[in-house]
Amino acid sequence: MTGAGAPSGRRTLWLGVALLASLLAAQWVSGEDGTADLEQVKEEATPRKQAPTAEIRSSSENARENELLRLDRLERRKFSTQAGDIFRAQSWAPPPPPQSEAEKNQPPPPPPLQFKYLGKIIEGEETQVFLALAERNYIVKPGEKINSQYRLDEVNDHAIIVTYLPLNAKQMLATAPVGEIR
Structure with missing residues (x-):
């Protein structure tokens, strides 16, 4: 019976040693002693007495402290009033040129x-043009409206003139010249 229990006892012993080593490693890595927490709790539990009067430092102490700190070497932070909104979008592109009054008063361009x-098909003196817009096909003659937004004005060999109503x-x-394959 001792032979069967021995491997189990060794395993438990090794597990205990590994547990102890990992606990010690965790304590060492945290860098704190377990007693430090208890001391802090005791200090917080006891009420603190306030000083009856604030101590006034003499000018010689202030001068000595200024020498140690070298406050004259420190620079004050300068805030620019021209900084404006520091969180606005910034771009490397140059700003657009200012628009003249004539450009501002012009109507918007058509899409x-x-x-x-x-x-296109030419039958006698009648010309029909085949146009596609998205999924729809249109067959229009000069003078007809397309979607009540466009009107076909003129058809020639090189271009179609349309009015945005x-x-x-x-x-x-522009249309392709005769003989050119698109």
């Missing part, structure tokens, strides 16, 4: 044309 030119602004959609 860029999103139409894709698919082709809300701003009454003309825009040009």
